[in-house]
Amino acid sequence: MSAAMTGTVAAERPTSTFQTFLSRRAGMMPTFAALIILVLLFVGAEAFLRGDFITPGNISALLLDNAYLVILAVGMTFVILTAGIDLSVGSVMAFTGILGAQLLARGVPAWLAIVTMLAGGAVIGLLIGTLVQYFSVQPFIASLAGLFLARGLAYVVSLSSIKVENTGVLWLQTNRIRVGDWYITPTGLIALLTVAVAAFVLHLTRFGRTIYAIGGNEQSARLMGLDVGRTKVAAYVISGFCGGLSGLVLTAYSGAGYPRNGIGTELDAIAAVVIGGTLLTGGRGYVLGSLVGVFVYGTIKTIISFMGAEQSWMQIIIGALLLLFIVVQRAIVARSEQRR
């Protein structure tokens, strides 16, 4: 007999419900941290601004003003979960926005314009995904090419802003559904629906679990027989599609297409996703966290505009608050790691 050892299987048995929770849900800590900090941010702003901040109107506006970012962050979450990144989203949003506005101005029916916008975004995503998956181009670079392409195409469509007159598209923003002092527009509903669909897909479908699997270890996922190639490409297509959707939402929101929209928005989206607890190394995170991340980001901006700071201070404060946020989050996560 070989001389290995015998005995009971010494699997680490959780001993308390708390530990069970940790061993199952340790990955949720950063997202929880984000949520806690969001609440603190609200409370702090409320105290600081003497009760002017937490009003139904402000919170409704928070969602509507950031609806486009919510949608971008959802698409970005898919990509980041596969350990990729998509820098093209801001430009895709600008491109599809101006494209839609141009089409509408030329008298194309609204439904066709909308379909073209969504398809345009998805095609750019497909291009990036193909480069990443089949030509082993690093996601950062492939999506940077996508950024250049979309931004350039936006200028090809038009160099200046185009006003949207189509009532169907404008309805998305103007139609307010009110419940007391709360209100929401179809754009806000689209954003929330996107989050809900994404959460469903990521957690309850094989495709979604494969996205997580790829982020966990791509090589293993492939050896386990999962369809890594198509799933990865699909993640970029989804992100591109979300770019198109946010182009639509932003066009409705601002009533115009503008080729300079969304410069640097990809970083806002990435920051929101990361703040929401998703790791850039992939495989860990939640799309609901990304929603929280956008709210944190949006709240910071709202607070600053409440305070009426100058541009310079505004930038510094955003940076400082982002810093405060990630340091506190880091501390909370480190704490919980020690507890395990």
Next chain:
Amino acid sequence: MDGARPLLELTGATVRFGADAALDDVSFRMFPGEVHSLMGENGAGKSTLIKAVTGALALDEGTLTLDGDEVRFPTPHDAQRAGISTVYQEIELLPNLSVAENILLGREPRAHGVVSQRRMRDQARGILADLGLDIDPASILGTHSVAVQQLVAIARAISTDVRVLVLDEPTSSLDLDEVGELFRIIRELKARGVAILFVSHFLDQVYEICDRVTVLRDGRLVGEYLTRELLRIDLVHKMLGHDVSDYKARQREPVTQPDAPVFLSARGVTARGIGAADLDLGEAEIVGIAGLLGSGRTELARALTGAAHLDAGIIRIEGRAAHLDSPRRAISLGVVYSSENRRAEGILAELSVLENITLALQAHRGIFRRIRPARQRELAQSWVEALGIRPPDLDRPAGTLSGGNQQKVLLARLLALAPRVLVLDEPTRGIDVGAKVDIQNLVGELADNGLSVMFISAELEEVLRVGDRVAILRDGRIVETLRSGDMTVDSLLALVAQPDEQEG
């Protein structure tokens, strides 16, 4: 059974990596209801053959037939669909997902068209129970030890309708009990007519479970034999191409002589997973560490070498209190550590063998005192020769070496530091018989030259053979330290596995 038609047959298989062939015109067959073992040294091409059969690598030449029909598997998925289920060597599953998902992803149970986590958990619990494993299927895989992860990989492989089951060193980090469970399942599958490929460097296990062996050497086929007709000594000879050198028992100090001077002494060392451990390492002494999985073997090693944070306790080196707060500090005091997790914490896969060997010495000397390239080469060359690292190519990325050779590269890295204390965590895991004896002998020689060694292994026989004394770990505590001459494998086994009597 020779009259039966092979279920799977590979003929004239060749796989090249760059210029050299990892597999050269090899033929291989598997019969239904038979356990087949693939034997060979580290780097002989076993895993390469397995990858070629299961669609993870493309064949450069050769054909594969399944049930008489020629097949091609462009991806592992295609092989799985054809009923070939595989546990790859050293491929971790998905550390970020739950155990249940790791077992069932790709064929997950559904409720109302969506993945049902609850049913997945129930199903997984059943499969795990089949393996005698009681872990929470909803827990995240990455929080478990390597052994549990290995068992989960096995659970995944056997939980489908398999026709061909391929296990590439599935037992390398398992304890005897788990191996027993695995063998029980293998026998069940065998009775159902499944063809099983089992790779292991443990000859005992091969002889216990396998009906047939195919031997590879340097990527070439040596031959196919029935296990019962092949003597062990002949098998080893065929694998190595020469006879294995014997384990040289160390010249142990006579018991009457007072203990050698203590070089490193630890008192009340407490860290994560280890409580109040006392240990003395004498000069020229090898202390073996024995304990079950999860008993704190690795934690103890890390606590003593600055790799993990000490919560309490004191470590003295030559009588002086040493503050080992980082591996770097430990190295400067002559204490070096090799991790059990070779791939994640040892080898730098993309750096060359030369860079891997000289890394620690260079880091120790500092950035500005660079070792001259000629000197580096000379140094690495001498270690490659001394340890018999193959292929002896200094410029090859270390990640392309076989497991055993990677381990030797790691040892070379540490030995180049001319250490005083060597802490080896599972240095022979996954290593072929020849290399294993080499490493055991090397450790003995080093100790003869005055080095203190702490030797951790899950194989009690090895711990007893190599160690002068053996420290027995249970639940994060050193319960006893005994002379190895006073113990047998069975008495050690009893000590290690003794159930705890309410000791806090």
Next chain:
Amino acid sequence: MRIWRHRLFWPSAALVVLVAVNAIARPQFLRITLQDGELYGALIDILRNSAPLMLVALGMTIVIATRGIDLSVGAVMAVSGAVALTIIDGSGDPGATGTVLVAVVVALLVSLVLGAWNGFLVSALGIQPIVATLVLMLAGRGVALLITGGFITTVNSAPLAYIASGYLTVLPFAFIISVVVITALGLVERRTALGVLTEAVGINPEASRLAGVRSRGIIWGAYMVSGVLAGLAGIIYASNIKAADANAAGFLIELYAILAVVLGGTSLAGGKFSIAGTVIGVLIIQTLDSTILFLGVPSAQSPVFFAFVVVAVVIAQSPRTRNALRALGGARRPRAAASVQDRPKVEVAS
């Protein structure tokens, strides 16, 4: 080893093709003239104008080698330019060499501190590099605006102008700065152990730590180098436009720098890096810029053109294309996509 297997083959080929296209399209492209002991011509312009991107990209290379990324380089450029020009502007004698020297030194020190700050967040607090440097990227321009008081500070100072447009012997001073930095980094990489230790940290920080490598210090140092080089780039930029423009200085340069690093064959996954590759990558981008300008593509739409070239270069570099090439050469059959995936890592190192 076949020549196209060399890691710098494709980047170099892309550069040569670009130069050739230009030379055919406009013969004067290759002409270099000597006037008053100074060299002039399109190629010289490219070398001169590439200096800021070159410096930033070199710093980025080191950071990327440690598995990091530095998004704050543009903001550091803005701060550095603002500091330098505010000092010069506020001094009694903007034209004095001493003033400019002091301004440059102070600006570089400030940049060093900013780099150290990034390094602190990444190595001491363990924050993901992309977020850690995002903080400074967002806040840095605000700081620069604060320093310049919200205006674009312009100064008239001969020594300052010299940095970007002057000549040292026959070559532009800005280019000389690039050469000095490239040489210095090359020497440090060759003559000290920093190169291989940095690669080790980038490949596997934990394994490196266990081998006694000062992972933390090396990562920290990388961000400091990146900071200083970005600061230097900021000074050259400010000298070129003779003004500190907090919003325009180094705008989007982080993206171009990362692109240059990757075009030069260094993987964003960290580890093996190539200074020479980055130099070639920067020259590709700068030549492309000049080509687009020459072709008269409206500057707003030039990104499309840029995108196509980037895609062409990365596709040419991809393992799939290489295998197809080898198959054309009749060497042997291409492998399945599956094995293509895990091979580039190995080949990079060979």
